[in-house]
Amino acid sequence: MRGVLPVAAIIAVVPCAVMAQEEEAAGPIAPYEAVVRPTGDSNLDRLLAAQSLLISQQTRAPTDADGVRSRMDAEPTRLRPLLDAEGFYAAQVQVVPEGQPQNGAEQPLKIEIRVETGPRYTLRHVETRGGPPVPLEPGGPARAEVVLAAQATALTAMRAAGRPLARLERQVTVDHDARAMDVAFVSTPGATANFAPAVVDGTVRVDPEVVRRVADARLAGRLYSPARTVGARADVMALGPFGSARIEEGEALDAEGRLPVTVRVQERPFRALSASVAYETNYGASVRGAWEHRNLFGGAENFRVEAEVSRLGNEFDRTNGRLSFTYRNPLPLGYDGSLLTNLSFLRERLDSYDRDAVTLSVLYERRLTDRWTVNAGPVADIGRTGPSGLRMVGYQIAGFQMQARYDSTDSALDPRRGWRLDGRLTPSYAFVQATPYLQLRASASTYIDLSGNGRSILAMRAALGSLLNARPGDVPFNQRFYAGGGGSVRGYSYQSIGPRDALNKPAGGASLLEASIEFRQRFLDSFGAVVFVDAGAVGDRSFAPTDEIRVGAGVGVRYYTAIGPVRADVAMPLIRQQGSSGFGVYLGLGHSF
Structure with a gap:
């Protein structure tokens, strides 16, 4: 039959979605x-x-x-x-x-x-009419999952080839006498098409022209691709003023053979406050607060004021402070991307050096793809610095920063898979020292889901830095490399790893090498535990140091919230470092990397 x-x-x-229409018995x-x-x-x-x-x-x-x-x-x-x-x-x-x-x-x-169960039916015959063959081989079990997966793969391939109206239907025939199933696919690939200019809907106080131009930079005039619509949505959301955004594709091509697209957005509150606290042994507590406006002049401009006080708990005259103003202007002078301007006032009182400074950067930033972002622009640093607790002298630095970032992780706050890469090159000139030099920093981290359900994660990180054409003493203290502390090598005091001066204070170096491995295990709904090993070294020469490596190890607990995990880590140094404590406690919001 x-x-x-x-x-x-x-x-x-x-x-099945249909449930028995029952009510819990009252008796x-x-x-x-x-x-x-x-x-x-x-x-x-x-x-x-x-x-x-x-x-x-x-x-x-x-x-x-x-x-x-x-x-x-x-x-x-x-x-x-x-x-x-x-x-x-x-x-x-x-x-x-x-x-x-x-x-x-x-x-x-x-x-x-x-x-x-009786016998499992087999897939006897597969045919595709009207298009490329569906990748489904006969002879295997007649399982729905296999048929649906093959159909989805074939349809995805047609759409990825620039055919937005591709259709793929199926007809399934079961032969009970032969205990077999036949599947016939009917393919309608449709024509290839480019995206039409976007239409924007849902803006109230944000200029819709900004949204349209951001979306069109990814879509208009380009061959249709589902990946492009995903990227365009991410670009629109990155503007900041919107709580949601979706891109709807037209059901038919326009008179010019293009695919109409509509960007539907929903604005969120433009003003926002945020705050965070952290604590680290031998560094003290840190408190950070920020206010931002996500649509300052109606064109999705972002203005952010951030203040931070750190090293709380130490003597008052050793307290650190930072006040920064950041302005992000999308589509500067009509160009794709953003212009990011930052002005910061700094007071630093560290074990390694003291510093009072004003910094300024003007960077042009652009997203090249969904994963790659680049920026470049001039930077300046003017202030006074000197050994910790001693007299400070003036310095002036001018440079040009070039940076590239790659991010394929699945979450900004709690990544479970993917990679993050960051490389920054800054040719600079120190006027007081009359020294031209090149500062290089690079880091990479990866996250591996060992369990497949996001509950057992292996996280790894590596970082390196190099100061080219200069020795540590040829540049101001803050341009040197340091290691140790919560974001570096846990178990060691902040910036304690590396060369030391005559007063046994951290002197900084010309090269940096760091590596970390951390296993993260979630249990129950909101709790987790970690075990980790960090390593790092700072050297006097420009090349990555391989001697004097310091290693710390520890454990920690996590409490997962909607805004990221709350972190508490305890670590001990496996190799003692002169001038560093025998353990470290680290409290904060977010993973260590």
Whole structure:
């Protein structure tokens, strides 16, 4: 016997949405315990148990005797689509109780769900009409998941080839006599098309022209690609004023053969306050607060004021402070990208050096792809600096920063997979020392999901730095490299690793090398634990140091929140460093890297 399988049957891989129309019994209940008798296929047994209404509702929604009978009667019909989707079209389902359900019974009624799977049907014949063949080979089990995956792959390939209106339908025929299934795909690739200029909807106080230009930079006049729409949405969201954004594709091409697109946005509050606190042994507490306006002049301009006080708990005259003003202007002078201007006032009182300074940077930043971002522009640093607690002298530095960043991680706050790369090159000139030099910094981190469900993560990080054409003494203190502390090598005091001066204070170096490995394990819903090893070294020469490496190890706990994990780490140095403490405690928001 042959039959055309309806669409619903082939896609019934997940539990049915239709639930028995029952209410929890108000009076006596009839307790029961339902189980699936093993079929010999553990994966099928697991799917059956998940699909079973008898099993899922036995403790969640107790019912009376009539309700139990209703569930038993409905069970074969409920499990039928799952068995068909797994290729068991001739399967038989029986629900066998050890007695009759009774209201108020002291012992639960034992109910066994027996499934005789019969033979698994095979995929006999596959054909594709009207387009490239669907990558589905005959001869395997007639499972819905395989058919749907092949169909999705073929449709994705057509759309990725620039065909926005591609369609792919299927017809499934089951031959019960031959215990086989035939699948016929009907393909309508449609024409290739470019994106039309975007239409913007939903703006109230943000200039829609800004949104349109940002979206068109990724879309207008370019060959259709689903990846481009994803990138355009990310660019619009990166502007800042919007709580949501989506890009809707037209259902037909326009008169010029282009695909219409509509960018629908929803504005969020433009003004925002934020604050954070952190603590590190031998450095003290830090408090940071910020205010920002996400649409200062109506063109999605972002203005942010941030203040930070650190080293709290030390003597007052050793307290650090920072006040910064940042202005981000999208589409500067009509060019794609953003102009990022930052003005900061700094007071630093560290074990390594003292510094009072004003810094200024004007950077042109542009996203090249969904993952790559670059920026470049002039930077300046003017102030006074000197050894910790001693007289400070003036300095002036001018440079030109060039930076590239890559980010393929799945989360900014709690990454579970992907890579982050960051490289920065800054040719500079120190006027007081009359020294031209080149500062290089690079870092990389990767995150591996060991469990497949995001609960067991292996995180690794490496960083290096080099000061070219200059020795440490040829540049101001803040241009040198230091290691040690919560964002570097835990277990060691802040900036304590590396060369020291005659007063046994950190002197900074011309090269930096760091590496970390951390295993993160979540448990329960909101808690986690970590174990980690950090290593680092600072050298006098420009090349990465390989001697005097310091290693710290420790453990920590995490409490996961909507704004990121709250972190508490304890670490100890495995190799003692002169001038550093014997342990470190680190509290803060977010992972260490």
